[in-house]
Amino acid sequence: MKLSAISVIPLTFFFVSVLHRPSNCQQQYIGAAVTNCSSASLSSNGYLCNDNPQSQCQSFMSFRSIPPYDTPSSIANLLDSDPSSIASSNNFTSIGETIPSNHLVIVPVSCSCSGSIYQHSATYTVTRGDYYFRIANSTYQGLTTCKAILGQNYYDPEDIPIGVRLVVPLRCACPSTNQTQSGFSVLLTYIVAQDETIEEIGPRFGVSKETIMKANMLSNHSMIYPLNPILIPLKLEDCRESPGSFYCSCPDGYLRVSGLGHFLCIRVPGKKFPIKLVVSIGASIGFGCLCLFVSAYLLYRYLKKQRSNNIKKKLFEQNGGFLLQQKLASFRSGEKARIFTREELERATDNYSKSRFLGQGGYGTVYKGMLEDGTIVAVKKSKAIDRERIDQFVNEVVILSQINHRNIVKLLGCCLETKVPTLVYEYIPNGTLSQHIHQDRNFSLPWEDRLRVACEVAGAVAYMHSSASVPIFHRDIKPSNILLDEKLASKVSDFGTSRSVPYDKTHITTAVQGTFGYLDPEYFQSSQFTDRSDVYSFGVVLVELLTGEGPVSFARGEDERNRVANFMTMVREDRLGETLDHRVANEARKEDVKAVAMLAMRCLRLNRKKRPTMKEVAMELGLRNSQSLLQINQEVRSMRDEPFQHCDEIHQEILDSTSFSLYTESGSIPR
Template identity: 45%
Template sequence: MKSPWLVHSIFLLQLCLLAIWDWELATADELPAQRSAGCQSKCGNVDIPYPFGIGDQCAIHHGFDINCKAVDGTERPFKGPFEVTKISVADAKAWMKMNISWRCYGQTDTRNMREYMLMQNFINTPFRFSETDNKIFVLGCYTTGYMTTLSYVLGCFSTCYSEREPPRNGSCSGAGCCKVDLPKDQVYFKAFFNEYYNTTVGCSYIVVMEEKKFSYKTTYAHSTTFWDDYKGQVPVVMNWTIRPYSCKDAKKNTNSYACVSNNSVCVDDGIDGSHSQAYRCKCLDGYDGNPYVKGDDGCKDINECERIADPCWASGGTCQNRPGSFECLCPQGEQMVNGTCKENQKSKSSSSWMIPVIVASVGGVVLVIVMACAYLIRERRSLQLIKQRYFRQHGETELQEATDMFNDKRVLGHGGHGTVYKGLLKDNTEVAVKRCMTIDEQHKKEFGKEMLILSQINHKNIVKLFGCCLEVEVPMLVYEFIPHGTLFQLIHGNHGRQISLATRMQIAHQSAEALAYLHSCASPPILHGDVKSSNILIDSDYAAKVSDFGASILAPTDESQFVTLVQGTCGYLDPEYMQTCQLTDKSDVYSFGVVLLELLTRKKPLNLEGPEHEKSLALRFISVAKEGKLEEILDDQIMNDENMDVLEEVADLAKQCLEMSGENRPSMKEVSERLDRSRKVMSQPWAQQNIEEMESLLGESSMASSEVLNTGNLSIEKAAAKGLEWGR
């Protein structure tokens, strides 16, 4: 394994040196101002716009030379071995067909396909793979595929059957198919399969291709269907630039500067992932055409007035085209006022304009009243529909029977506004019944608010509301029963029993997902307001369920709606909220940061009996983190060399959640994504079993590289330690 990779590394170095040499030679040439007379502008059905050309004499330089040759009786354009299907000057992109890398196991058909590994090399060309249009796809059952570039190793693991989601048509989420983002400015890819983790019966594939042209089929994992569907070649989008210069440097040499149209502009663009620059040209706003061509064939003025939709129609004016823009001219006697042509009022007396102003004012008042009435009617109807859906007028007797007349032995806990009992309905369904502790109107309103909020939520990690009984003396809410109690009890009340880091990470990620859903996906967004470990329930599979929405509010739309009464739980309260009394989504982030500390340290948020510097868990954590003594506070059950990378990442995330200023804290969506990445790093068996193999594959020079790519799948710096990411 070492020798081929060493040869490969030397080969890459030679290619890099040749690439630099070729580009430098190219810059010495003078660029033609436009295509020479007699040059072809099409090859078959494909337009070949300048700076491209068929032959060196017709292209801006040899890097844009296109070979037009006959294939099966039809002319087709090629750049090297790759067929070109489309070229765009405006987007600086070219579409090409490229081969598929595959490995088949056993004789799959009469062709007896075995193995083909591709290498795509654009080092000495103006092209690079578009990171926004392309993805790396790996297809197959139990298939580990990856590609090497000049700087990175990129790949993923495709399972055969995922517990979360089986393979299905149109989905590439890890089961039968996985995908990886491309880094910016890549010019070289070589494909590999890891034979130790490829147990496909059928064929495995790895390709770089245009994402929107790919659609997964379940037959791809067991046959040659993928190869057949695309006839052995897939579409790939390539970016291109003119020279390895920045615009500033390119303009110094007028003989080689390519943006020759009078109405063009130079645009800087990176290349090959290095700090050097390249550039391309584009037409100015209001112009269209080819910025690489002088004279009338270059960037031409767009006549906006000839468009199907008249741009001056709304203003009542007449469209007049201008170079690069247009103007709306008002009829004689009128002038443009706030984008609309209006009659000149200077010569009219005050009485002539007072009447329409009064009429407009009265009309506006009437319109506001009508809209307000319509809004109130709609809200009343909406509330009635919710009550019809959840209200069970005669359910009080059934709930009394289910809870044994609210027997104290059935008490599960106490929420923000009531006591929670375990109940058993007549159909043997276990439920949790929350009963208001008092009967004043304020607590009834809080119960009603919790019911309205939960009626809008549908998420697997948020406790489900089965029904309610509000129009009785003591209102009640009925939830699904969660058997393992609260996270607080699991952490602090299980008498030191082992809780693995994997279980803690699962609970943290699922809780963060639920809160991110409330902040980002609920409409309108919901702020929980009382995030703490005792409001996170744990089911039989140790899955998290966020509960207790008595303190929650719908996200305020203006300052008049901000909460003015401080509520929540000591130890979890956002210090910024304590100062401003304004509950925001970043208040929930702070509270969740305290929950993360509980999972990491197995300590309570407040320890009033301890020394002064240990009373607040958050303050103590921040102190030891600053001193670099994190091991003094972490739970001994999970603190070992194998876990330290993940523990440090989660601790750093908790530190960011606990920032004093809400603006400096991450969003719950960002918190959820980072915890998800940390979980995936923990779940890589390949990383734990193949460290020595990866070190030999990548070589010492790769391991020592300071360049790091983190696409959410793989970083070259930690490739040997972390391995390839599971398919997402």
């Protein structure tokens, strides 16, 4: 489908509006879309991330008790919260106290920005009769939507297996800068009850009607619906002035205690420290310890060993060890990844010394290390330990465990005994393809190496799509994720966002993730990622190999910032030579450059169905590479024009496609 020049403008503004993070106080009220499982609205997945500099914050949710979720413990298990915090916030006597039915319970949770959406992740075990709509609106009472659950789980909505654990993204938000400046330090996701109005809700939490309406972008004529969430901004109160508030604190010198349905602040009197008594007790204890030294030492050794085993077991579970075992068990056995100990990796990296630092990506920090047998490795240490990043860690191990290809970075093993999960890869010494074509223009890659690298990467991605035990979508193909070894052979890396896909599926539906300039426009619109989405990203890489410039260049004028669109214009006007990198222009044969340029244009077609498969791309590049090596000093007129019979037909379509994807001047979507 071709887009006219006029139609590109509204599409472009569509992207800007979708990606815009609310910098003021408002979050759009979802309304009736909460019950629509096929809603196309991005807000149905959750509240959009705003300009809050912190990616994680404290938040609250409302929940009405109903069996079997009628104790702080059972509610905490459902919403992935802390039962003690629930009991304290609601003035319950214990975590096992039975709560009257339909009683409003305030649940403290941790809220984080995932991609462009705020969410708090919980897990739910499917029982007989469950389906996504019922789970969202009955079990979780509207704190999530069936579309949000469907976006993070890949089970058939009509036949969810009993006993599986679903990832349930719950709606939450962090206060914006304007809200923080106004004194609001936390947001409460409140589920509206039947016949409830904002005028009734506000006084319950000491918030004005105008504040709630502004936070949810509502007007005086707006309607609110039952089982629909609204955001209520809260200020931290003094318990002495607001004893009935669940969100209050006491000043220094006072102790916060609960009683009679509210909180009190009690002054703690100071006491003179009894030095003589302490000295006498210390001497007695010292003498007794001396007599029992041997017994105490043996007991200490035993307890230390037990404690160490308990910590390792806890960290193993925390780092997704059981989930990893479960997922790997469903694949055929092959070469097993090695399980490293924490001490081994600390010795290998000199305790993660700054001198061993190699780089940092969206999912972790990479260090160079040397194992005891002399093997040089790259150690990737994750940034955080929240549930989302644990899932990404497990996902990367599972994906790489299924792959055995010379042009894909090899996973040597992992470590599950550290506070954050750690992966160990083969060490690739020559940096990234991006460094070789962008940072040092005087010593950039020769044309022959560029063509060979393109051929190798295409073959690796084609292997993932067509030949792996389970098809795999990479989802973030770009030069900075392509490593070069000592012989400049390419290695595709960074599988944190990759996904394996069942053979009977043609796409996956997820929140949009990736890097601007490399994103498939259809994926951006529909959130549906296919194998042709990887083809689009690879087409942008081909353009970079030809021009030596990234997809967006802020060093140029506004009309030339979109380097891929500029490249397409040059091709259409038969001025391809003006946009080529100087090494490509000086070293490459005209027919090779033209063939690769037209292949890139086919990969970048707006209609993904008209793009070639990665297998077709790899075959064409392999043929071109072989011809270039065998006939580097010859003119092959008979084959020169064959790939370009329909060049004019796709020029305008590719130009529209590229402008559509690269209009924004941002760098990468947050992950």
